Amino acid sequence: MHRSRDPGHESPGVTEARGASLAGVHWQQPACVLTHGNDYETPPPTNLSVLVCVGNRSYTRAHSHSIVASDTGLFSSSLLTMHTSTALAVLVALATITVLPLSAYAEPALGDELTAAEFFAETGLAECADLTEAETGYFFESGHETGISRSRCTLGGSCQCEQLDTCDSGDCFKVYRCNATESDGCFAVANCTRARFDTAMEVTVDCNRGLPLDERGDEDLDFFAMRWKQALEQDCGISGRLCRYYGDTADSIHVINGTTFRTTTLNSAHVEDLAVCAATANFRFNRCTVVSVVEVPVTTTTTTTTTTTTTTTTTTTTTTTTTTTTTTTTTTTTTTTTTTTLPACSYGCEESVEACIGKAMFSPNNVREAFVDCMAQVSHHTDSAFVSFGICLADCGDIDANTTRDEAGPILFCYRMCAFNTADMDCDVLYTSSTVSTTTTACLSATPVGSAASGGYYWTDVVFAENGIGYACPGFATSVMTIDPTDNSVNETVADVSAYGTELKWGGGVYANGSVYCIPYDYETAVLVIDTSDNSISTIPVTNNCTASCWWGGALASNGKIYAAPQGALELLIIDTATNTADATIDAASLAPGAPYRWTGGVTAFDGRIFMAPWNSKKILVVNPDTDSLSTIDIPDVGSAFADFVMGPSGRLFGIPATATFILIVDPVVDSLDSTSITGLPSGNYKWYGAGIGSDGLLYFTPNSATTILIVNPDTLSLTSRASPVNECNGADVSEAGAIYCTPGTDDAFLVIDPSMCAA
Structure with a gap:
């Protein structure tokens, strides 16, 4: 069900070996060394072609599109969460071994290396930088102790710009001049041009110390403004979006009186975020507490100066017939100030x-x-x-x-x-992310979907393809849905599947060979295939005696075949993505006698075997793709159901607790179980259904009937939770930028988790 766990699927934060760039700057780092480590008893595969280093992990991409991970790596996870101009981006270091020579990638013709001081002196950067592709300019190489750091600019209006600073953290970039080259690795650097915002907000504060706002000088107001921006991040959790708010300096705030000032932001939704923060959080800065934040009409002030000159001439005649003329000029200046309020809005x-x-x-x-x-x-x-x-x-x-x-x-x-x-009068708003603001907490958001309604598993899983788009497999829905993580825009009408009925058609999905394969559940006679190159759909016929609740979820093996978990079906379903054929002849039910709903989901372990989670069987189903043979691992007989497995960085598997009150941990190296380290979960049915591994290495379990997100540290086995803005989610997957998306099941919004903004 989860692309991040399957060979051939991008693991969290991993992109294809395609010379990835970050915010338009070409990053290059040396190859990492793949070691199997003491925790692994099996040797690494021999058909590997590309080594990808991400965070403190390394992944190898094989000809068969499988991924094998180990516990080595070169770079800290903080680099994984850098922002691009439109979304979070992932830092990918690419090095090749025998099959793909390094010369396969065009390199720019480089000139002198510059120190940080030389670079800043040469570019004359005042605040933030605007980077654009150019034949000459600068080349940035990552993986150095000192040099230059890069982050998203936080100044108001500078959301498309980058903050470049001197760096000595060990996660730094060297800078080289670029000579004329056809490579796309070089970029011109210029001072950022900041956008103007026209949504005004009025902020009322209660300051217990210091002068009233209207008695403070520019220096004090500069400090006040700086602390205001800090409070947006620290108290309101607005970290990656600070550039959408003005108020950075005295010049960008307008003091109204001793307790009130005005500034601007991107749109009304951002004003509301601060209004909620002021009403529900401890929103304080510079010894002041924010009492309220409200949107106000934009006003323009016009000052007209009129000058009138009056000349009076007095003539005095004396007896000596000498005439003296005295001229007195009086100048009167009249200043008229007119404040024009823009016309009242006609609200839709x-x-x-x-x-x-x-x-x-x-x-x-x-x-x-x-x-x-x-x-x-x-x-x-x-x-x-x-x-x-x-x-x-x-x-x-x-x-x-x-x-x-x-x-x-x-x-x-x-x-x-x-x-x-x-609403049924003058209201045709489609409730989607493109028309209604996203509801956001510090690290969680809900991207609305217009047509879903409570009461059905509308979409059962989301699977991210190589094009970066997430594809949602339809359950009760009559169309395929996509979500674009660059702006979280949703398209619910990508492909019409109404001809296949309104039953719970497909349960879970797997990405392979450029297509998303949706697993047959109640539509037991066909696998749905979504071609992500053109969003066309087709089906693969399935011959089997199952009539309902057949298969749910699955995983891709290194042989290019998808193995779907038999829930109500008696046999394992195997989908050959090379020939687009299906086979459902291998008996599985005899391994779990008496269990009506046997297994769900699937994850491919480092050794290539596929582990399927027990629903109401008492055994984990293990598939060996090399021989298509099945085996089982007994679990404690506690009547618990698990919706799927998610794999941690070390290779251990964590069972997603649907009805269980504990998290089942499986070590595939020795096939051992741990059911006692993470316990005490609340009782209930269908609590958590999906999970993903974040760019921070933590595991995020997404809620179905539960109202919280479970966060597991796979190293320490500690457990925390966060209130979720939505629940009733189904399958989850991880985008290329490292955010976790959970598809709408019976709720009508995508749950989006941004690990870079979460502090578990």
Whole structure:
């Protein structure tokens, strides 16, 4: 089910061997050494062609597209979480061994190496840098003790720019001049041009020390502004998006009075994020507490100066007939100041809902009731629709003074969903990430999907392809859905599958050979194949006696075949991705007699065997792809179900607890089990269904009926949790940038986990 765990699939943070670049700068590092380590008894495969070093891990890419990992590596995980201009990017170091010579990749013609001081003096960078491809410019080589560091710029309006600084951390880049070259490895460096924002917000603060804001000088206000930006990150969790907020210096804040100032941001959703933070978190800086944040109309001020000159001439005549003329000039200056407020907005449905959210957040009493009162005045519901709106809101919960920011996020998401999904007057907003703001906590977000509704497994898994796009296999849904992690945009109508019915058609998916293969569940007669080159679909016929709940999830082996877990089916399903044929003739049910729903999911271990998780059998199913033989490993007889396995960095497998109250740990080296190290989980059914390994090396278990995300440290076996903005998720996968995505099952939003912004 999880591409990150299967050979032929990108492991978290790993891209194909294609000379990956980060933010347009060509990065190069020496080859890492693949060692098998003392923890492994089996030798490494012999058909390896490319060695990829990522973080503190190394992966080898074989001709068969399998990945074998070991515990070596050259670079710290902090490099994995650097931001590009549009999204998180992954630092990939590429080195070749026998099959792909290094000369296969074009290298720029390099000139002198520059010290950091020489580079900054030569480029004249004042703040942030804009990097563009050029035949001459600079080449950046990673993996050095000293040199230059790179991060996303945090200055307001500089989201497309990079922060380059002197570095001595060991994770630094050397800089070389580029001579004229046809290579795309060189970049021109210039001072960043900052974008202008036109969404104004008014911030009210309560300062217990220091001068009122309107009595502070520019130096004090510069410091005040600097601490304001720090508080956005530290108190409100706005780390990767600081560049979307102004207020960096005295020049970018406008003091209104002793307790109020104004600044600007990208859009209304960013104002709301701060409003929620002010209402639910300890939002403090520079000995001031933020009382409120509200969006205000943008105003323009025009000053007109009129100068009038009056000349008076006095003539005095004396007896000596001498005439003296005295001229007195009086100048009167009149200054007229006109403040022009932009015309009042004519709010549409989306703006009305967002405005009511903001107004309700500052209600002194019941936030939900305040939201209802506000929506009653904006005229987007008929009487019957408004009743439906109220019924929907009853399930959303309320926000009070004790509600934390993480808790408020999913509640506000629920408010929006109810408002948009029940409105029937002048409201045709499609509730997707492209039209409705993403609900975000410090490291978690929910990207809405418009057509899903509670009550069905709409999409059962998400699988990221080599093109970077995530493909969601349809369960009850009548179309294939995609999500683009660069902007989290969702397309629910990629391919129509309504001809295959409305049953729970396919359960889980696996990526191989440029296509996503969706595993037949209730649509037992065919595998769905999604060609990611053109998003076309086809099917592979399956001949078997199973009629329902047949197979769920699977894994790709080094031989290019997918092995699907038999849940209700009696036989193992094998899909040959080279010939697009299927075989379901190998008996598996006899290994788990009496179990109606036997196994789910699958993960390929380092030794090439595939481990399938026990649902209500008492055994783990183990597939040897070399011989297509099956074996089992007994588990404790505690009546527990596991939805799948996720593989940790050391190669151990962790069972995803659907109904179990513990996490099952399997060591494939000796086939040993551990059911006692991580225990005490709450009881319940279908609690967690998916999981992924983050770029930080931690395991993130995504919730179905549970309301929290489990976070496991696979080295220390410690367990923490975070409140999730959505639940009812199914399968999960890891994007190329290292974020974990969980597909909408019965909820109507993708859950997105960004490990670079999480502190477990």
